[in-house]
Amino acid sequence: MNSWHIRQAVRVLQSGGIIAYPTEAVWGLGCDPFNEEAVRRLLTIKRRPEFKGLILAAASRAQIAPLESPLNVQQREQLDATWPGPNTWLLPDPQGLVPVWVKGQHARVAVRVSAHPVVQALCESFGGPIISTSANPASAEPAKDKLKVRTYFGDDIDYLVPGRLGGLDRPTVIRDISSNITIRK
Incomplete structure (x- = not known):
């Protein structure tokens, strides 16, 4: 990583x-x-409806600390056991800290504190979480290489960060912190 x-x-x-x-x-x-125009443009090129919501990826729990304030001790321990790592949690956002264009129709927000070195470096350098959604048009297979990203999106992507995928075979698990129900395996 450069x-x-x-x-x-x-x-x-x-x-x-x-x-x-x-x-x-x-x-x-x-x-x-937090840039509404950027998020709406991303949704447009991905052909993803806003109501579905998007994931926030962070480098550390400090970057999403305000979202942890309503959590109880047991819920915080669940985060301790799974972050950083390939686990996305739906966290409550009772104070409305995350914009509707990120959460979609949901009261909760999907958050992952990633252990991937490129994701961590991006979020650390950016100074906060970024949107993390699979690089594919709606209903197409997620891109597993740079060529597929370029095939799907061409010049609609402003910058392609070089690097390697982590070792997972499929996108991260999504679970609800309140009910512990798995939304995506």
Whole structure:
């Protein structure tokens, strides 16, 4: 991983652009979650309806600490046991800290504190979480290589961060922290 590429990607994120980057299992698309125009553009090129919501990827729990405030001790221990790592949790957002264009129709927000070195470097350099959604148009298979990302999106991606996928065969598990129900295996 080259720090120059991370700096370039962060510049793109800060200017409202969309990046493609390797994650634990598939290539992901990302942008600044608090930039409504960037998120809507990402949803458009992915052909994903807003109501479905998106995942936030973070480098550390400190980056998403305000979302942990409503959690009880047992729920925090669940996060301790699974983060950083390839686990996405649906966390409550009673204070409305995360914009509706990220959460979609949901009261909760999907969050992953990643152990993937590229994701961590991006979020650390950006200074907060970024959007993490699979690099594929709706209903197509997620991209497993850079060529597929370019085939799917061409010039709609503003920067492609080089790197390798992690060792997972499929996208991360998604579980609800309140009910412990698995939403996606």
